[in-house]
Amino acid sequence: MDLKEAMKKYVEELDPFLSMLQVKTLEAGNGYAKLYMKFRTEITRLGGIVNGGAIATLIDATGGAAVMTVNDEGKNQVTVTLNIEYIRPISKDFYAEAWVKKRGKNLTFVYIEVKDVDGNLCAAANGVWMYI
Numbered sequence: 001m002d003l004k005e006a007m008k009k010y011v012e013e014l015d016p017f018l019s020m021l022q023v024k025t026l027e028a029g030n031g032y033a034k035l036y037m038k039f040r041t042e043i044t045r046l047g048g049i050v051n052g053g054a055i056a057t058l059i060d061a062t063g064g065a066a067v068m069t070v071n072d073e074g075k076n077q078v079t080v081t082l083n084i085e086y087i088r089p090i091s092k093d094f095y096a097e098a099w100v101k102k103r104g105k106n107l108t109f110v111y112i113e114v115k116d117v118d119g120n121l122c123a124a125a126n127g128v129w130m131y132i
Contacts (some may be wrong), residue, residue, distance in 0.1 A: 002108045004028045007043035007065055011035065018061055021054065025065070031063035040094045049089040055114055056084055058096045059125045063110040065128040070108065075131040080107065085124040088114035106131055 003032040007028035011018050021043070035058060037043070043054040050082055067077055098112040107130055112122040 002100075007033065007068065010068075011061065011065065015061075018056075021057060023058065023061055028065055028118065029069055030077050031066060031070050031103070032098065033069060033071045034095060034097045035065060036093070036095040037060040038086060039091065046086050047089075049091050051057060052086060054084070055086065055090065055094075055123055058094070058116060059084060059098075059123065060127070061111045062096035063125070063127045064096040064129060066110050067103075067108045068101045070100050071131065073131075076132050077108075077129045079126065080128040082125060082127040083129045084123055086123050088120060088122045090114075090116050090122050 008025040011023055011025045022038055023120060024036040026036050037058050043050055045051045060082055071077060094114055094116045096112055096114045097112050101109040101111055107128055110127045112125040113121060115121055
């Protein structure tokens with residue numbers, strides 16, 4: 001099983017929370033990940049836009065997925081910090097892309113962007129993950 005298939009299995013089957021949210025893996029490998037979430041009423045708030053918590057979840061999952069691609073030792077990892085800037089409301093399907101900026105011995109630094117399916121930047125984030 002290649003890295004993308006392993007990530008797909010983890011995100012879509014083994015993680016109950018991400019599975020419930022119907023998160024899909026589009027790409028994964030070499031310090032990069034791209035995950036997708038379908039717009040549906042269960043993740044919206046008043047006004048018919050995606051709830052910030054759903055966006056934050058996709059950011060966290062995508063950043064963590066990017067970290068997994070450089071986690072050669074297979075250690076467990078947790079999010080230490082996640083700084084999110086919400087730029088534009090989302091009312092359609094959307095995806096997040098994450099790039100590892102620096103992998104250290106204990107910490108990995110990641111940049112994440114969220115875009116709607118039209119390519120509009122909707123949120124940006126920086127995060128730090130720790131190996132435990």
